[in-house]
Every structure is written in structure tokens, then in C-alpha cells.
Amino acid sequence: MKVSIILNCRNGAEYLKDTLEAIKQQSFSDYEIIFWDNCSTDNSAQIAKTFDKRLRYFWGEEMLPLGAARNKAIACAQGDYIAFVDCDDLWDREKLEKQVNELERDSSVGMVFTNFIRWNMLSNKKDIFDKKAVYRKLSFEELVGNYSFCLSSFMIRREALRGLDHIFNNEFKYAEEFELFSRIAYTWRTVYLSEPLVTYRIHKNMNTIQLRDRIGIEYQMALDNLRALAKDLDEKYPEVVKRIEFARDLSFVKDIIYRGENLKVRELMKPYLKYNIRARCFYAISFLPSSFSILITRWFYRSRI
Known part of the structure; x- marks a missing residue:
């Protein structure tokens, strides 16, 4: 298995079908989806189970903070590379393929992430986040010093996680991604793809607004x-x-x-x-x-x- 896609869900039925369809349309097909249901009370489970056999469904016995739930999902993953997608975001058709190519090309690269489109569903406006984006390899200082990226755009080499004391820090509720990626970037090289290969949907129920x-x-x-x-x-x-x-x-x-x-x-x-x-x-x-x-x-x- 080449790629494990980590998809944590807590009552994400409103947008989940679109997210899964975007994954199904990927040009790269050697993946599994680790679907961690964080005690949803809507019909997220029913939607997830309509996917093909590449989706492995897990039910959390108790509701966990997002970082802790992602750790549970990663522990079930079998892929060489770990990709993340939130249950309300969308991927371009070539997103996985282009990131896998970067990781296969250079074994010193631990992470690849991409530019993205912001879709404000409150105003129905879309814009490209980084309008002056260029392909580049980022140092630790460049990544951490200018961190304002989208989780759903990241893919991580599994080996980059093995040397860490922990993956997502369970004490975090908002900045667990920043904290993890900063630690990885301290040891591994990071590649930034300038193409906006993810659509980040902004809506009133998202954690980044509530927290x-x-x-x-x-x-x-x-x-x-x-x-x-x-x-x-x-x-x-x-x-x-x-x-x-x-x-x-x-x-x-x-x-x-x-x-x-x-x-x-x-x-x-x-x-x-x-x-x-x-x-x-x-x-x-x-x-x-x-x-x-x-x-x-x-x-x-x-x-x-």
C-alpha cells in the first residue's frame, strides 16, 4: 500500500459525499482511506460505507480531540505515505499523484504540501491562497516562520513519523498540525507545490472558527x-x-x-x-x-x- 489517507469525521455528513467523490476521482489509485468516525450522530457512517473496499471504517468508542483521533487513525494505516483530508475539503484529481512523485524522487523529503483554494461558503467567494506561489524546497525556518497552510494539502513520509516521541499532541485542540509539522521540518526537508491542488471550504461549523x-x-x-x-x-x-x-x-x-x-x-x-x-x-x-x-x-x- 503506497498511501494511507487519514479522514477523521465528527458529524460531517453535510460535505462528506463531495470529499469522498474527490478522492475517488484521483488519478493515483494505490491508496486506502482510514475513516475514523469520532462518534458521529448523523449519517456520516452510511455515506462512508458507500465507498469501495479501499475505505476502512473505524468507529471510535469515545469522542476524542481531533489530534488524538488522528493518532488512532494513523496507528491503523498501512501506507508508505500518510495524507490527510478533512471531511469538508476537496482535492484536485492529480493531488496524490503529484505528491507521491515528489516523495519518490527524493528520499530526504519528509513532507510535501500544496497551494490551495479558499472557498468561503458564507459569501460564496473563492480565491487562491498564495497568488505568487512558486515550487520550492523549504527549510525549517521557512516553514515554521511562515506557517499558514492547509492540513488537507499535506502528505508525509511514514518514516518521518517513526522517530517522533508522539505524533499529534493530545493537549492541542487548534494548533496540533502546526506543532507536528514543525517538529518534522526540523529534521526533514519539505517541498511546496505551487499548484492549488486542494479546496479548503470555510463554513460556520468548522473548528478553526470555533476554537x-x-x-x-x-x-x-x-x-x-x-x-x-x-x-x-x-x-x-x-x-x-x-x-x-x-x-x-x-x-x-x-x-x-x-x-x-x-x-x-x-x-x-x-x-x-x-x-x-x-x-x-x-x-x-x-x-x-x-x-x-x-x-x-x-x-x-x-x-x-
Whole structure:
């Protein structure tokens, strides 16, 4: 078996049929689907079981955090390569084929991921995430320092997982992907395919919207774990550290502005004024009356959903 596709599902019936159809249409056919049903109460199981014999269905006896459920699914996988797809995302027909080719070509590559299309189903707008994308091999610093990718675009060499103390960290609920891929990138090379081979669907029920209050906490947890892995992280990769610290602090800004604590916003963003334009923007609007800064912040976050 060449590829194991990890598909974790918790009440995903609304979009699941489309996702499975996109997998069935793949030009590369040597795969299995590890379908881990995380205690769904809708008809996800019935939809999954209409697939052919390449889908192996597993029922979780208790509902688990997403990372823990993915670990269970990976433990059942038989493939040389591990691909992930969320039950609401879509794949281009050549997605698996192109990623397998990259991994077969270079044994030092541990991960391959791709550009993607964002489909905002709340506004029915689509756009390519990385409009200036080019094929490239990324260093640890490049991947972690600019991480804003889509799980469903990743494929990992199974061997890259064997040397890890754990795969997905069960303590994470939001940033478990970032934490895992960062650890892999520290040891293995990563390839980025510029073609948008995944469609990432944005809708009101997705975890990334519901778990925003966890972002800052988990970025700090991920940074702590990287420091444990690389004792010289702060000295060797200062830009990586700063990027994670900025992402952590930026995630707190929205709630702080909504509380009317504009002075605290300035204190939080001041260390990053030379580093990022968003830091300068939030620093600037923090001088406005709270009612205005709240309106601007609300508009900013709505435009990013």
C-alpha cells in the first residue's frame, strides 16, 4: 500500500459525499482511506460505507480531540505515505499523484504540501491562497516562520513519523498540525507545490472558527515544545521564535480591543512594529476611541473569515 489517507469525521455528513467523490476521482489509485468516525450522530457512517473496499471504517468508542483521533487513525494505516483530508475539503484529481512523485524522487523529503483554494461558503467567494506561489524546497525556518497552510494539502513520509516521541499532541485542540509539522521540518526537508491542488471550504461549523480562543495559548505551547526539541532555538532561529510569538500575541488583540483595553494593545504590539504591518495597524487604531477601534477590528476579522 503506497498511501494511507487519514479522514477523521465528527458529524460531517453535510460535505462528506463531495470529499469522498474527490478522492475517488484521483488519478493515483494505490491508496486506502482510514475513516475514523469520532462518534458521529448523523449519517456520516452510511455515506462512508458507500465507498469501495479501499475505505476502512473505524468507529471510535469515545469522542476524542481531533489530534488524538488522528493518532488512532494513523496507528491503523498501512501506507508508505500518510495524507490527510478533512471531511469538508476537496482535492484536485492529480493531488496524490503529484505528491507521491515528489516523495519518490527524493528520499530526504519528509513532507510535501500544496497551494490551495479558499472557498468561503458564507459569501460564496473563492480565491487562491498564495497568488505568487512558486515550487520550492523549504527549510525549517521557512516553514515554521511562515506557517499558514492547509492540513488537507499535506502528505508525509511514514518514516518521518517513526522517530517522533508522539505524533499529534493530545493537549492541542487548534494548533496540533502546526506543532507536528514543525517538529518534522526540523529534521526533514519539505517541498511546496505551487499548484492549488486542494479546496479548503470555510463554513460556520468548522473548528478553526470555533476554537479561536485557543490560538495564542497553543502557539506558546508549540514554541515551548520546539525549544525542548532544539535547545539552541532562540539563538539559531530567532526569526522563527519571533514569528510564533507574534502569532501568539496577535491572537489576543481582538478580545483586548473588544474589552476597551487599548493601552494593553499598544504594549502587546510595540515589540513587533518593525516586524509586521498588522502590528503597526493595530498599534495605530489603539489610539482611537474604543468604539472606533472595535468597529475597525470587527471589520478586519470579518474580512478574513
